[in-house]
Amino acid sequence: MATTASTPPTREQIMVRLRRAEGQLRGVQRMLDKNAACEDVLVQLAAVTAALDQVGLHLIGERLRQCQQADGTMCSEELEQGLSTLLRHTRLSR
Numbered sequence: 001m002a003t004t005a006s007t008p009p010t011r012e013q014i015m016v017r018l019r020r021a022e023g024q025l026r027g028v029q030r031m032l033d034k035n036a037a038c039e040d041v042l043v044q045l046a047a048v049t050a051a052l053d054q055v056g057l058h059l060i061g062e063r064l065r066q067c068q069q070a071d072g073t074m075c076s077e078e079l080e081q082g083l084s085t086l087l088r089h090t091r092l093s094r
Contacts, residue, residue: 008062014055021051060086 009017028044060082067078 008065009058014058017051017055021048021055024048024051057086 024044025048028041028048031041031044063085064074064079064082067074067082
């Protein structure tokens with residue numbers, strides 16, 4: 001999903017990313033069924049995790065962008081909630 005900070009991904013691009021992660025996860029299940037090497041399984045799990053993390057960060061970023069008011073200021077309560085969500089997400093990702 002090639003986007004810049006000023007061009008957030010579309011809903012369809014997010015759905016494509018989620019479907020790709022779903023396919024990767026099914027691949028992990030097949031690997032486990034076939035007794036694949038642990039390292040290979042972990043590499044694929046890391047790829048799924050990274051894809052889902054990107055979706056989560058995008059959703060948090062969108063919430064923060066929606067918080068910006070017409071005059072460029074941020075509504076403090078929404079901003080605080082968004083930042084709190086971001087911190088929880090990044091802690092869970094590690």
